[in-house]
Amino acid sequence: MAEVAEVMAELAALEDPKARAVNERHGDDHGVNLGKLRAVAKRLKTQQELAGDLWATGDTAARLLALLICRPKAFTRDQLDVMLREARVPKVHDWLVSYVVKKHPDAEALRLTWFADADPVVASAGWALTTERVAKSPAGLDLPGLLDVIEARMRDAPQRLQWAMNHCLAQIGIEHAGHRARAIDIGERLEVLKDYPTPPNCTSPFAPVWITEMVRRQQAP
CATH class of the missing domain: 1.25.40 (Serine Threonine Protein Phosphatase 5, Tetratricopeptide repeat)
Incomplete structure (x- = not known):
């Protein structure tokens, strides 16, 4: 399993000031191109434990990545409720609802x-x-x-x-x-x-x- 520190370093290396400027106009405080973020997720594949650790960092890019590599049905209803209330960044909020909650029983x-x-x-x-x-x-x-x-x-x-x-x-x-x-x-x-x-x-x-x-x-x- 990839270590959180390694993944965070990779995300930091993908930071693009121009992308951040565009994203911040929509309330999203990160500078990682979403296509590149999806490429990282495709390489990591599903890793529920890593997803939980990335979410816990509170970093927006890390949370977006977590939502791409998590196993939606592995969360409890209460966990999703807490996550939703923590998700104040629009893109994180939208991805959590669309990619995780909609697939949950x-x-x-x-x-x-x-x-x-x-x-x-x-x-x-x-x-x-x-x-x-x-x-x-x-x-x-x-x-x-x-x-x-x-x-x-x-x-x-x-x-x-x-x-x-x-x-x-x-x-x-x-x-x-x-x-x-x-x-x-x-x-x-x-x-x-x-x-x-x-x-x-x-x-x-x-x-x-x-x-x-x-x-x-x-x-x-």
């Missing part, structure tokens, strides 16, 4: 716990898991109730939570034709992310535009 229990949490960053994870269910396993979800909450709270929600709610709103509109008109109407009235700068050839995160474009693509011959 307790993902639904964690979704319910986090969805109602008072911490908006923790709650955003609950919303991300809810969006996953909206798209892949909506049976049992109260979609009108979700739209009620989004309509009442999204405009004034903190940024990370607002973004997660907006994604859920768009996903409901994209995947569920019966709720599409209401989802678009909510987006148009709240105007969340309406003026978000969007590069050419990319879809705006403004829900009415996002929904309309994705439905168009689905229906295109």
